Amino acid sequence: MIPPASTASPSKPAKRKAESWSSEKSSELYGVDTWGHGFFGVNKKGDVTVRLEDDEAKAEVSLFEVIDGLRDRGTHLPVLLRFRDLLHSRIAEINESFRKAIKETKYRGEYRGVYPIKVNQQRQVIEEITEFGKKYHYGLEAGSKPELIAALAHMHDPEAYLICNGYKDEEFIDLALQAQKMGLRIMLVLEMPSELDLILERSRKLGILPNLGVRVRLSTKGSGHWQDSAGDKSVFGLNASQVIAVVDQLKESGYMGCLKMLHYHQGSQIPNIAAIREGATEAVRMYCDLVKEGAPMGVLDIGGGMAVDYDGSHTNFHSSCNYSVSEYCTDIVEVISQICDKAGVAHPNLISESGRAVVAYYSVLVFNILDVTSAQTSEEAPPIPENAPQNLMNIIEVNKVINKKNLQECFNDAMYYRDQMRAQFFYGAATLRERGLAEAWFWHILTRISHIIAELDDDIPEDLRELSSTLVDFYYGNFSLFQSLPDSWAIDQVFPVMPIHRLNEKPRNRAVLADITCDCDGKIDRFIDKEDVAKILPLHDFKPGEPYYLAVFLVGAYQETLGDLHNLLGDTNVVGVHLEKGKPVYTHEVEGDTVADVLSYVEFDPKELVTRFRTFAEKAVTEGRISPKERREILDLFREGLAGYTYFES
Ligand SMILES: *Cc1c(COP(=O)(O)O)cnc(C)c1O
Numbered sequence: 001m002i003p004p005a006s007t008a009s010p011s012k013p014a015k016r017k018a019e020s021w022s023s024e025k026s027s028e029l030y031g032v033d034t035w036g037h038g039f040f041g042v043n044k045k046g047d048v049t050v051r052l053e054d055d056e057a058k059a060e061v062s063l064f065e066v067i068d069g070l071r072d073r074g075t076h077l078p079v080l081l082r083f084r085d086l087l088h089s090r091i092a093e094i095n096e097s098f099r100k101a102i103k104e105t106k107y108r109g110e111y112r113g114v115y116p117i118k119v120n121q122q123r124q125v126i127e128e129i130t131e132f133g134k135k136y137h138y139g140l141e142a143g144s145k146p147e148l149i150a151a152l153a154h155m156h157d158p159e160a161y162l163i164c165n166g167y168k169d170e171e172f173i174d175l176a177l178q179a180q181k182m183g184l185r186i187m188l189v190l191e192m193p194s195e196l197d198l199i200l201e202r203s204r205k206l207g208i209l210p211n212l213g214v215r216v217r218l219s220t221k222g223s224g225h226w227q228d229s230a231g232d233k234s235v236f237g238l239n240a241s242q243v244i245a246v247v248d249q250l251k252e253s254g255y256m257g258c259l260k261m262l263h264y265h266q267g268s269q270i271p272n273i274a275a276i277r278e279g280a281t282e283a284v285r286m287y288c289d290l291v292k293e294g295a296p297m298g299v300l301d302i303g304g305g306m307a308v309d310y311d312g313s314h315t316n317f318h319s320s321c322n323y324s325v326s327e328y329c330t331d332i333v334e335v336i337s338q339i340c341d342k343a344g345v346a347h348p349n350l351i352s353e354s355g356r357a358v359v360a361y362y363s364v365l366v367f368n369i370l371d372v373t374s375a376q377t378s379e380e381a382p383p384i385p386e387n388a389p390q391n392l393m394n395i396i397e398v399n400k401v402i403n404k405k406n407l408q409e410c411f412n413d414a415m416y417y418r419d420q421m422r423a424q425f426f427y428g429a430a431t432l433r434e435r436g437l438a439e440a441w442f443w444h445i446l447t448r449i450s451h452i453i454a455e456l457d458d459d460i461p462e463d464l465r466e467l468s469s470t471l472v473d474f475y476y477g478n479f480s481l482f483q484s485l486p487d488s489w490a491i492d493q494v495f496p497v498m499p500i501h502r503l504n505e506k507p508r509n510r511a512v513l514a515d516i517t518c519d520c521d522g523k524i525d526r527f528i529d530k531e532d533v534a535k536i537l538p539l540h541d542f543k544p545g546e547p548y549y550l551a552v553f554l555v556g557a558y559q560e561t562l563g564d565l566h567n568l569l570g571d572t573n574v575v576g577v578h579l580e581k582g583k584p585v586y587t588h589e590v591e592g593d594t595v596a597d598v599l600s601y602v603e604f605d606p607k608e609l610v611t612r613f614r615t616f617a618e619k620a621v622t623e624g625r626i627s628p629k630e631r632r633e634i635l636d637l638f639r640e641g642l643a644g645y646t647y648f649e650s
Pocket of ligand 1: 116141267269303305354355
């Protein structure tokens with residue numbers, strides 16, 4: 001439902017029906033139950049809650065209270081909250097679902113998950129995953145040397161897998177082989193045919209036989225944004241003829257006994273279960289034939305791709321998915337067992353590399369609204385000029401004839417005459433004052449139209465929806481889209497966004513969010529919606545002096561390290577929250593970047609900056625523009641700025 005267009009000012013049109021509102025209605029409006037996965041909810045007080053638990057208790061913790069507690073402790077917004085319970089819960093869900101599917105299907109292999117480090121490389125995440133994951137022998141996937149090094153330092157479970165993907169140099173291979181000798185279950189995956197020579201050479205030199213995997217390129221495409229990760233044009237993996245060439249080379253060199261695993265990755269966020277089944281079918285066919293070629297095999301690694309239902313629509317839309325975790329697991333296990341049985345091949349152990357599905361729920365970005373510029377509503381009719389250009393007079397005429405039946409026509413006409421006035425201004429045929437007046441009349445007309453639309457009850461005719469999307473309020477949020485939500489900008493992904501308090505109040509304004517980068521791309525104007533993508537987000541009146549907090553949910557996967565320093569806005573503050581004796585406690589507080597930090601990332605030396613500015617200030621003193629005391633104050637300000645947070649501090 002799109003709430004009626006309104007002004008952000010307290011002067012509401014008198015006719016609006018008084019309506020009762022409740023936190024349940026907010027919960028439905030923002031779809032919390034559809035995307036929240038039972039982790040998030042709305043309480044009676046009107047706050048968003050997160051479900052946390054410790055050994056003794058479960059609690060629905062108010063995010064607003066969490067933020068209040070942080071502000072009391074002096075932590076500034078924006079802040080990224082991490083809830084380790086949600087991470088644990090997802091690891092458990094995926095592992096238990098595979099176990100259950102294996103049991104029900106009487107599958108004869110085991111499941112071992114691995115976490116692909118690239119999805120969120122923060123130390124805290126790797127620690128949580130390796131600690132909590134122990135009971136499932138949950139492993140890691142490394143796609144580069146730095147990731148391998150982090151993995152080797154953190155994951156020492158001999159029963160868990162460490163999958164080595166990515167391009168490998170000698171050092172990478174040597175480290176992996178030595179770690180295998182130390183007792184880890186390392187799989188070296190061939191991403192390109194040419195890697196084999198180097199691996200065999202290092203293996204001979206070190207006297208360690210590798211566990212080899214081949215990454216195959218499926219002809220089955222995924223679906224969704226990354227559908228080209230598979231298919232003929234994919235940059236990764238070996239095609240069928242290259243796989244056969246590798247097999248022949250292994251046979252000739254006597255290393256066939258090392259080929260233990262087949263791996264594929266169809267791409268991330270695959271919304272459609274049919275594509276997942278199809279990919280698994282093709283891969284397991286290859287697996288069976290590799291067994292028949294004489295490879296020992298034993299492991300099938302199905303990669304990542306399990307999607308997250310960001311918009312809660314449970315469809316094959318790119319920001320959603322039409323399956324649950326348990327359907328995913330059941331389908332995979334069924335497909336693999338059926339085809340293996342038919343081919344008379346033993347069921348392989350299964351590895352999956354779900355990243356997004358494991359960490360997305362873990363993090364929530366909270367920021368405050370700094371200001372609002374209201375839709376340019378103007379209730380009062382602007383003055384009627386004498387001797388005005390014809391186009392301006394025409395707009396004023398349009399205003400006279402508006403009624404319920406000609407809204408679209410009046411809107412089109414008003415727009416047309418306004419554009420004509422702009423063109424006239426461009427060629428010097430109208431003054432700035434005349435153009436300004438035409439625009440004022442234009443907004444007055446839109447305001448009147450929007451009031452009439454508001455009275456048309458819920459069903460706004462399709463073509464007028466467009467009109468009402470012109471009348472939006474810009475809410476300025478204290479965050480950087482480029483730093484904290486890069487996928488919102490880069491690939492048009494939608495994330496659930498909503499206020500975390502005041503949910504007992506009806507949100508009357510139609511908002512678009514702008515960040516503080518001053519970049520015209522730094523805005524969120526696509527929001528989750530059950531059927532499509534919504535162009536506005538319903539928000540409450542912003543009352544200057546009172547906090548208004550919004551949160552973006554499901555940002556734990558990919559957003560943290562893909563973010564960049566656009567406008568030199570740095571990392572946000574980060575705080576972990578979990579429950580102890582039924583009460584939320586804050587841990588793992590990581591202060592975000594200071595101004596000095598981000599400047600040093602682009603090669604400025606903070607000390608030198610101070611020196612340069614001091615020299616400039618001293619010159620101003622000698623030349624009599626400021627006093628020595630003012631110099632001290634100005635320099636203090638400069639130093640404080642350097643030491644401070646890159647975002648708005650209040
Ligand atoms: C990125 C990646 C993953 C993780 O994919 P998700 O969609 O996040 O589960 C897994 N495996 C490989 C090889 C990857 O490149």
